[in-house]
Amino acid sequence: MLELLLVNTRTLLRFHRRNRLLIGFGLVMLTIFGLSFVPALLFETTSSRFEMLRNLASQMNSFALVLVPALGLLAVSSHLGARNVKLVVTKPCPPEVWLGAVFLSAILVALAIHAAMALFTAALSLWWKVPYQSGFLFIAIEGFFSSVVLLSFLTALAMAVHPVIAVITVLFFNESMFYELKFMVAAAQRSTEQKGLLAAQVACDTVYQLLPMLDPLGQRVEALRASLRVSGHDWLLLALAGLYALLATAFFFVGSSWLLRRKSLA
Amino acid sequence: MIVEVDGLSVSFRTGLWRRRLQALQNVSLSVREGDFLALLGPNGAGKSTLMYCMLGLLRPSAGSVRMFGQAPQLGGALYGRMAYLPEEPNYHDYLTVEESVTYYGALYGRHVEPRTARDWLERLGMAEFKQLRLAKCSKGMKQKVGIIQCLLNEPRLVFLDEPMRGLDPVTVKQFRDILIEMNRNGATIVMNSHILSEVEQVATRVAILDRGRLVAEQDVKSLRQVESDGYSVEIEGGSGLPDHFERQGEAAGATVGRVAVERLYDFFDSAREREVRIVSCQRQRATLEESFLRVLKEGPHA
Numbered sequence: 196m197l198e199l200l201l202v203n204t205r206t207l208l209r210f211h212r213r214n215r216l217l218i219g220f221g222l223v224m225l226t227i228f229g230l231s232f233v234p235a236l237l238f239e240t241t242s243s244r245f246e247m248l249r250n251l252a253s254q255m256n257s258f259a260l261v262l263v264p265a266l267g268l269l270a271v272s273s274h275l276g277a278r279n280v281k282l283v284v285t286k287p288c289p290p291e292v293w294l295g296a297v298f299l300s301a302i303l304v305a306l307a308i309h310a311a312m313a314l315f316t317a318a319l320s321l322w323w324k325v326p327y328q329s330g331f332l333f334i335a336i337e338g339f340f341s342s343v344v345l346l347s348f349l350t351a352l353a354m355a356v357h358p359v360i361a362v363i364t365v366l367f368f369n370e371s372m373f374y375e376l377k378f379m380v381a382a383a384q385r386s387t388e389q390k391g392l393l394a395a396q397v398a399c400d401t402v403y404q405l406l407p408m409l410d411p412l413g414q415r416v417e418a419l420r421a422s423l424r425v426s427g428h429d430w431l432l433l434a435l436a437g438l439y440a441l442l443a444t445a446f447f448f449v450g451s452s453w454l455l456r457r458k459s460l461a
Numbered sequence: 462m463i464v465e466v467d468g469l470s471v472s473f474r475t476g477l478w479r480r481r482l483q484a485l486q487n488v489s490l491s492v493r494e495g496d497f498l499a500l501l502g503p504n505g506a507g508k509s510t511l512m513y514c515m516l517g518l519l520r521p522s523a524g525s526v527r528m529f530g531q532a533p534q535l536g537g538a539l540y541g542r543m544a545y546l547p548e549e550p551n552y553h554d555y556l557t558v559e560e561s562v563t564y565y566g567a568l569y570g571r572h573v574e575p576r577t578a579r580d581w582l583e584r585l586g587m588a589e590f591k592q593l594r595l596a597k598c599s600k601g602m603k604q605k606v607g608i609i610q611c612l613l614n615e616p617r618l619v620f621l622d623e624p625m626r627g628l629d630p631v632t633v634k635q636f637r638d639i640l641i642e643m644n645r646n647g648a649t650i651v652m653n654s655h656i657l658s659e660v661e662q663v664a665t666r667v668a669i670l671d672r673g674r675l676v677a678e679q680d681v682k683s684l685r686q687v688e689s690d691g692y693s694v695e696i697e698g699g700s701g702l703p704d705h706f707e708r709q710g711e712a713a714g715a716t717v718g719r720v721a722v723e724r725l726y727d728f729f730d731s732a733r734e735r736e737v738r739i740v741s742c743q744r745q746r747a748t749l750e751e752s753f754l755r756v757l758k759e760g761p762h763a
Contacts, residue, residue, distance in 0.1 A: 202567040206553065206560075213555045278551040282610070285516055285545040286568040289536030459520075460535070461513040 199288050203296030204303070207270055211304050214269060217262075224258045244323045248316065249423060252331050255312040256338035260409075263308060263342035264365070266301035267350030271451075272358040281460045290460075291452045298448055301346055309339040330423025336433060337416070340440040341409045347447035348407045354454040370410075373403035407447075411439045462527075463618055463649045464492035464515055469524035471510050471673075484510045486673045487524070492651055497644045499660040499681075500653040501753055502670035508653045509548060511670065512622055515651065516545055528618070541569060544611040548622035548653070550603035554596035558587055558606055561595055565610035581609045585632065600627040608636055612643075619643070621652040625659050637663055661749040669756050677756045684752045692720045695740035696732065703731035715740050 211217060231254060274280050274297075284290050313335035320327040345365070352361035377399035384392035412432050419429055471485040485507045492498050500508040513519035514526050517533030525532065529539050553561055562578045582588045585605045595603060604627050611619060621640075625633050640663055644650055654660050660667065660681075667684060669677040677684070694706065695715040702708060702716070705724035710717050720728045720742075732739055747755070 199568065199570065202564065206556065206564050209560070210553075210555050274553075277554065278547075278549070279553050281516075281518055281547065282545070282552065282565065283568060284535040285518070285540055285543075286565070287536060287538055287541040287570055288568045292536065456535075459518070461509075461518040 196292060199292045200295055200299065203283070203288070203293050204300045207296050207300035208303065210270060210273070211266060211300060214273075217265065217269060220265065221262060224262060228254060228258055245325045248320055248323070248325055248331075251319070252312075252316050252334055253420075255315070256334060256341075259305070259308050259312060259338055259342055260345065263301070263305040264345040264349045266304050267297060267346045268353045268358055268361060270297045270301060271350055271353040275354075275458070275460075278460070284460060290455045294448065294452055294455055298347065298350065298444065301350070302343055302444075305339060305342050305346060309335050309342065312338075328423035329425045330419055333416075333419065333425045333429065333433060334423075337412065337436060340411075340433075340436050343440045344407050344443045345409055347444040351447040351451045351454070354451045354458070368402075368406070370403065370406045370408055373399055373406060377403055407443050408439065411436045462491045463494050463496075463529060464490075464651065465527045466490040466511070466515065467525050467527075469511070469514055469526065470522050471507070471514060471519065472522045483673050485514070485521070488670070488673075488675045489524075490668055490675060490678060492649060494649055495644070495647060497640075497650045497663055497665045498652070499664035499667045500651065500670065501657070501660065501667050503757065505672075506670040507673040508670055509622060510673075512620055512651065512653055516620055541614070542616060543618040543620065544614060544616040545620045546607045546611045546622060546624050548626070550600055550607065550627075552595050552603055552606060555594065557592050557594050558582065558598065558602070559591035561606055562609050562613070566613045569614045577613065578609075581612060585609060585635065601629060601632070604628055605632065608639075612639065617648055619648055619650045621650065621654075623654055624652060625654065625656050633659070657748070657750040657753060667749070667753075669753060671757055681749065684749065684756070690722055691745045692722065692725060692742055693745045694718055694720050694728070694742045697738045697740055698736070701735055703728055703735055703737050705731065719745065 232251065280290070280293060283293050313332060316331045316335070317327055319325075320331070349361055349365055352364055355361075356364070377396060380392055380396045380399050384396050415432055416429060419425060467489050469485055469488040470483070473482045473484060474480065475482050488507070488511060490511075500511060502508050510519060514521050515528065515533070517526070517528075517535050529542065531537075531539055533539070553564065556564060559578060559582065562582065563575075566578065579588065579591075582591055585608065587602065587605050587609070590598065590602060593602075595606065598606070604624075608624070611621070619640075624636065624640075628636065637659065640650060640652075644663075644665075650663075652660070652664065664681055666678070666680050668675060695712065695717050696703070696706070697715050702718075705720055705728040706718045707720070708716060708718045729739075
């Protein structure tokens, strides 16, 4: 089984490497990122460069959070659309192994992207002679965990609905939207005391609880993000965020497998 | 039995009003070990649907399928003994010809030696294209890759969905010979094809489907004897045509015609009298195409 997983993962890594849509998307993001990087070259002082470095790290994370989740989505929608999964599952290779390879290959590419970004930040701090803060590494790892959660969620959605609908769902029905919505509904319910609003409040709260958290640490590491200084407790929090990402990925993998088994692959 | 299909029914919901479309209706069929079974029928008869059900790619609404005595579970161990060639060239287009052959081989749980892959690529004239991505290959070239992935694992049961589509005549002949050889060596083959002249040359049994129902399941020989009620005769020279000879035309200087079975000896006597030379005389057999069309028109007992 492990051999089959590796065979499929290798093939899917080739898919990511040769996917023109992904390459094009990555190049566009890199261009935007590069243009915003130019002003930094004009700064002279160490403090302004440190500030710039922090902004760059944050920008790169945002860039990865857009690119990485597309990996799983594209792999699933492209293979299901091309109807070539039937060639895999009509051999002694269970659909779950193929799906596992989809998740694994996307996570590996995500890891490579986040590692490259962390290395870039470290190299830049050396070049600019800005003291490297462990907070940069912390943010890179935290960003990787967030990307993986979103990647898994989007991959599972792509298994159930059309990829465009999956993207729209993630854009409009995300954790932060329901977080704000549940407070708005609660405030409206308090002022009007309507029973219908109470039901809406419960519904918003339930959906909010069910949706995956992209920023599980949230305000707990707000200070760290500003100072980039990491304490022992922060690393423990990061480990918990990693555990959450692992559990969320496992949950979405099981859900996707269930959906794949019920899909007509003919 | 290698494949047993029992009371299989498949229906789909289509359109805005989710109208029910019956693709297969109570189809029961058995494939014996060593059979070369051809699934025939007009477009929309349910041939591909039946094959998908046999492969486990489609869940039937009712009935059951057993392969090697087990219900097919996608990706299960029993798929190690079989191979499938899809109708449409649905391959991994981002891989090169060589990479795809190696990948499909590796899915059988064993590493395909580069030499094995190379040998098959050479045999089917694909060696010079091994570095070409499948996305850039023609339909026929992709079909050849499909054929290779079918043959890599020396399967005991092969499902072929329109295998000759898009192939050049040389490859058709080559593939036909490979299939006949595989069948002789004990492989069971289930083929779905519209090219009846090809089916006639390779298949031993046929199952004819029409509008989702199985209308006939017979040996090719017995199906073709349906119309064997006459002799095809070629004659030359003589004074006039012999009695009981139904002239049909001319071919290479000879007169071609038909003689009814019960009038054969009367025809010979008349030919001797008129000094007509008989070039050839052979029992007329209906082609598979004629038998197929007749079964579709008049039913299985026509």
